[in-house]
Amino acid sequence: xxxxxxxxxxxxxxxxxxxxxxxxxxxxxxxxxxxxxxxxxxxxxxxxxxxxxxxxxxxxxxxxxxxxxxxxxxxxxxxxxxxxxxxxxxxxxxxxxxxxxxxxxxxxxxxxxxxxxxxxxxxxxxxxxxxxxxxxxxxxxxxxxxxxxxxxxxxxxxxxxxxxxxxxxxxxxxxxxxxxxxxxxxxxxxxxxxxxxxxxxxxxxxxxxxxxxxxxxxxxxxxxxxxxxxxxxxxxxxxxxxxxxxxxxxxxxxxxxxxxxxxxxxxxxxxxxxxxxxxxxxxxxxxxxxxxxxxxxxxxxxxxxxxxxxxxxxxxxxxxxxxxxxxxxxxxxxxxxxxxxxxxxxxxxxxxxxxxxxxxxxxxxxxxxxxxxxxxxxxxxxxxxxxxxxxxxxxxxxxxxxxxxxxxxxxxxxxxxxxxxxxxxxxxxxxxxxxxxxxxxxxxxxxxxxxxxxxxxxxxxxxxxxxxxxxxxxxxxxxxxxxxxxxxxxxxxxxxxxxxxxxxxxxxxxxxxxxxxxxxxxxxxxxxxxxxxxxxxxxxxxxxxxxxxxxxxxxxxxxxxxxxxxxxxxxxxxxxxxxxxxxxxxxxxxxxxxxxxxxxxxxxxxxxxxxxxxxxxxxxxxxxxxxxxxxxxxxxxxxxxxxxxxxxxxxxxxxxxxxxxxxxxxxx
Numbered sequence: 044x045x046x047x048x049x050x051x052x053x054x055x056x057x058x059x060x061x062x063x064x065x066x067x068x069x070x071x072x073x074x075x076x077x078x079x080x081x082x083x084x085x086x087x088x089x090x091x092x093x094x095x096x097x098x099x100x101x102x103x104x105x106x107x108x109x110x111x112x113x114x115x116x117x118x119x120x121x122x123x124x125x126x127x128x129x130x131x132x133x134x135x136x137x138x139x140x141x142x143x144x145x146x147x148x149x150x151x152x153x154x155x156x157x158x159x160x161x162x163x164x165x166x167x168x169x170x171x172x173x174x175x176x177x178x179x180x181x182x183x184x185x186x187x188x189x190x191x192x193x194x195x196x197x198x199x200x201x202x203x204x205x206x207x208x209x210x211x212x213x214x215x216x217x218x219x220x221x222x223x224x225x226x227x228x229x230x231x232x233x234x235x236x237x238x239x240x241x242x243x244x245x246x247x248x249x250x251x252x253x254x255x256x257x258x259x260x261x262x263x264x265x266x267x268x269x270x271x272x273x274x275x276x277x278x279x280x281x282x283x284x285x286x287x288x289x290x291x292x293x294x295x296x297x298x299x300x301x302x303x304x305x306x307x308x309x310x311x312x313x314x315x316x317x318x319x320x321x322x323x324x325x326x327x328x329x330x331x332x333x334x335x336x337x338x339x340x341x342x343x344x345x346x347x348x349x350x351x352x353x354x355x356x357x358x359x360x361x362x363x364x365x366x367x368x369x370x371x372x373x374x375x376x377x378x379x380x381x382x383x384x385x386x387x388x389x390x391x392x393x394x395x396x397x398x399x400x401x402x403x404x405x406x407x408x409x410x411x412x413x414x415x416x417x418x419x420x421x422x423x424x425x426x427x428x429x430x431x432x433x434x435x436x437x438x439x440x441x442x443x444x445x446x447x448x449x450x451x452x453x454x455x456x457x458x459x460x461x462x463x464x465x466x467x468x469x470x471x472x473x474x475x476x477x478x479x480x481x482x483x484x485x486x487x488x489x490x491x492x493x494x495x496x497x498x499x500x501x502x503x504x505x506x507x508x509x510x511x512x513x514x515x516x517x518x519x520x521x522x523x524x525x526x527x528x529x530x531x532x533x534x535x536x537x538x539x540x541x542x543x544x545x546x547x548x549x550x551x552x553x554x555x556x557x558x559x560x561x562x563x564x565x566x567x568x569x570x571x572x573x574x575x576x577x578x579x580x581x582x583x584x585x586x587x588x589x590x591x592x593x594x595x596x597x598x599x600x601x602x603x604x605x606x607x608x609x610x611x612x613x614x615x616x617x618x619x620x621x622x623x624x625x626x627x628x629x630x631x632x633x634x635x636x637x638x639x640x641x642x643x644x645x646x647x648x649x650x651x652x653x654x655x656x657x658x659x660x661x662x663x664x665x666x667x668x669x670x671x672x673x674x675x676x677x678x679x680x681x682x683x684x685x686x687x688x689x690x691x692x693x694x695x696x697x698x699x700x701x702x703x704x705x706x707x708x709x710x711x
Contacts, residue, residue: 103337105384106166115163120395122156127402130233146230150248153232156399157350164342164392185289189277189296196276196300199574200269200309205262207310207582209689210596212464212589213520214312215623216240218264218630220247221254233403241413243400245353246314259631264312272309275320276300279527282327283534285334286495294534301570303577304472304519305526315523318358321347323527325362329389330495333382345389349396356413357509357524363393365505369498376493446511453517454503454529455481460517463588467581472522472529476569480536487535499535502528582691590696592616595639597687598661598698599624602635604688605702609657611635613698614642614669637661642669652676657705661698670701677703 128141129149180186211218220236224247232244246267254263279299284292299305308316328344331337348366351358374381404412449460455473459466473481488496506525510516541562549555595613602611613624621639628636642662650658662669664684673681683701686694 101335103335103339105336106338108163112163112166115159116395119156119159119161119163120398122152122159123399123402126152126156126233126399127406130231130403131406143229145228146224146232146244146248147228149232150245153245153399157346157396160392160395161343161346164346164388164395165339166342183289185280185284185293188293189280192296192300193273193276195570196306196309197269197273199301199306199577200272201266203578204265204269204310205260206689206691207578208586208589209261209600209691210586210589210594211261211623211627212311212313214261214264215626217247217250217312217314219626220244221251221259221264222626222630224248224251225255231403231407233400234407241356242314242359243353246317250312261312261631264630265310268309268312268316271316271320272305275305275316275323275527278320278323278327279530281331282323282527283531285327285331286531287491287535291531291534291538294538295531297566297570298530298534299527301573302526302530303470303573303581304466304523305530306577307466308520308523313355313520315355315357315520317354318351318362318524319526321351321354321358322362322365322524325351325366326495326498329366332385332389336382336385338385338388341385341389342392345392345394346396348389348393349398352397352400355523357521360413361505361509361524365498365502368501368505372497372501376497442511446516447507449517450507450510450522453519453522454507454525457517459519460515461519463585464591466519466585468584468588469581472519472526473533477533480540481529481533482536483539484532484534484536487539488532499528499532503532586691587693587696590693593663593698594687594692594696595621595624595661595698596627597689597692597696598700599628599633599637600689601661601685601687601700602637602659603633605635605659606657607634609635609659609702610654611637611659611661612645613637613639613661614645614663614666615639615698616663617641642666647672647676650676654703655705658703660701660703662701664695664697664699670699673701680704 125138125141126149128138129144129152131142216237216239220240223230224244230244232248234243235241236244236247249267250264253267254260257263257266276296276299280292280296282292283295305316305319324347325344328340328347332340332342332344348362351362370381370386401412449457453460453471455478456471456475458468458471462468485500488499490496502525506522506528510521513521515521541558544558545555549558593615595615598613602609605611624637624639627633660669660673662673680703681701682704684699685702686699687697
């Protein structure tokens with residue numbers, strides 16, 4: 044009887060997907076019915092399937108701390124204390140000699156401190172440990188697939204890295220940071236890199252070294268994100284393998300390889316992409332450490348959690364809350380029978396690793412640890428009305444509609460709320476054909492209530508609640524922290540449906556073999572479709588959405604192709620994006636400066652009608668009045684219009700280029 048539950052399960056889950064795409068505004072209503080029912084049916088189905096346990100859960104002998112390891116931890120703390128003293132204002136702190144320390148020395152203190160704490164808390168790595176690890180990898184044939192996934196993931200993340208979107212989005216913050224590290228040796232690397240970019244310089248420092256080695260280009264600025272995105276693939280495999288089974292791990296790694304939101308943020312020079320890597324490693328190492336009672340795994344998991352403090356604010360706020368919430372649930376559901384000593388090592392490792400950031404914060408004097416949240420928070424009048432209104436149900440409904448609905452809907456299919464500036468204008472985070480499996484995956488995760496399963500729905504709930512506290516609560520950049528949970532839940536749903544079909548419906552080995560071939564074929568086709576859609580459909584539209592005005596960045600690039608002594612003028616609608624162009628020119632060391640000014644403010648009378656240096660004018664393609672004035676001044680010497688050599692820049696968003704050559708006077 045159980046096998047027939049699969050049919051209504053898939054139908055109910057599919058109904059949610061169908062209803063959303065036909066009635067997006069009413070999806071929340073159908074979700075109230077479809078999600079609980081899908082979860083209940085999934086649990087009923089799983090009760091009649093064999094329970095799979097995670098592999099490689101042998102208990103490891105606990106190794107107590109040695110004096111040498113405690114000494115290393117003390118060295119790490121000392122490095123962080125010294126580092127913090129370099130972050131304060133003049134005459135602040137108790138070690139004034141650290142004021143004005145070179146940023147390379149600061150970064151060295153950070154690395155030495157982090158390594159010392161990691162080594163001391165985990166016990167380090169010996170040659171025997173390395174041989175054991177290599178032997179384990181060789182015995183696990185799945186790693187061959189992981190290497191293949193990493194190669195594919197690298198290719199789709201690095202191909203056309205600069206040209207597919209030849210435009211700095213929010214990436215100018217990081218380009219500016221790299222430039223400042225080049226030009227300002229006393230930069231305090233534990234402070235915010237900018238008034239909007241409220242995170243430390245650690246990620247920018249990696250970009251700084253990379254661009255110093257390979258050149259200051261847009262592609263090289265983005266290359267660090269590519270590498271971090273690729274490294275997340277094996278991390279997701281370990282989480283799926285240790286939490287459920289090797290097959291779940293492989294399927295999760297495959298889905299992340301072709302997961303378009305993760306591909307997209309792996310191709311942008313934003314530190315948001317660090318959050319999935321650190322979050323996955325934190326959860327995987329914590330869980331594996333609790334199962335094996337491995338001090339090393341628990342310490343490494345705590346280190347990864349502590350490192351979240353140095354990157355994007357979303358990971359800094361979400362992951363500690365997620366871990367604490369899950370540990371409380373896990374302890375309650377297991378009647379307090381948890382590895383308390385191991386949890387203490389995990390928590391201490393996290394506290395020590397993140398202390399470098401918070402010590403520096405205290406020396407500098409910031410009163411708020413989440414400035415970005417403070418800037419973007421929902422205004423006080425909303426909460427004042429929410430808590431004081433006589434219409435409690437009306438206010439609760441208002442909160443659901445305006446605060447909870449948008450982030451929830453963005454996960455299940457609603458496009459990016461920034462009108463495509465951060466992600467696609469056509470699709471959400473979970474594609475329609477995968478939404479049924481995603482809902483089934485939630486049911487399976489909840490079914491494993493004594494294990495790791497509950498952390499994934501909690502991951503999503505906390506992300507939605509966190510985004511409900513900020514104004515623009517459906518921008519994809521604020522959901523990068525939840526990408527691993529979405530992928531793993533989808534993998535759980537796919538594997539659940541597959542297992543029900545194999546175990547309940549197919550008795551013939553030949554039919555099972557055909558199902559395996561068919562499933563693999565569908566997965567490969569899905570991979571191809573995702574990649575084709577991303578580059579063939581999404582990127583052309585994204586190139587339009589990301590450019591809020593006529594592309595002055597493109598004009599700056601085209602100016603570098605002119606003669607070195609050319610005077611370049613960009614006659615824009617206004618000059619509000621002049622700062623971005625100046626940042627790009629400084630970062631890439633452009634040799635030809637450009638003058639950007641609003642066309643209404645430009646003084647044409649100051650131009651020489653017989654210039655002794657070449658002139659170049661970038662004007663709006665439909666600015667007939669300006670073109671007429673230039674022709675009156677220069678006649679046949681005005682050449683153009685010329686257009687961008689970058690094919691991905693839409694023609695209607697380009698400036699028209701007109702040039703004027705040097706006037707040659709006739710000799711008597």
